Amino acid sequence: MKASEIKWVPPETCPVCGVDVPPKALACPGCGADRQSGWNDEATGLDGVDLPGENFDYDQFVEREFGGQVKPAGQKTMWWVVGIVLLIAIVALFLFPW
Numbered sequence: 358m359k360a361s362e363i364k365w366v367p368p369e370t371c372p373v374c375g376v377d378v379p380p381k382a383l384a385c386p387g388c389g390a391d392r393q394s395g396w397n398d399e400a401t402g403l404d405g406v407d408l409p410g411e412n413f414d415y416d417q418f419v420e421r422e423f424g425g426q427v428k429p430a431g432q433k434t435m436w437w438v439v440g441i442v443l444l445i446a447i448v449a450l451f452l453f454p455w
């Protein structure tokens with residue numbers, strides 16, 4: 358049985374835009390949401406959205422990123438060196454256009 362053959366009952370109102378949906382509509386007349394793009398149970402839940410949720414602990418994040426965790430000590434210095442070398446190279450190109 359193909360998915361398209363499963364009896365499908367649209368919601369009475371579109372959960373995306375709130376417009377009344379005709380009983381046999383295959384897509385929302387208001388915003389065009391349909392089974393694939395929009396209003397079925399899986400899609401209307403926002404749980405899967407890739408945003409920092411309530412569980413996101415900013416303090417913990419900061420601590421992990423900038424705080425006590427052991428990091429290779431030379432990494433920051435290395436990027437400074439890379440930056441300075443690039444800067445010198447660019448300046449040299451301007452000063453000595455050979």
Ligand SMILES: [Zn+2]
Nearest residue numbers: 371374385388
């Ligand atoms: Zn809609």
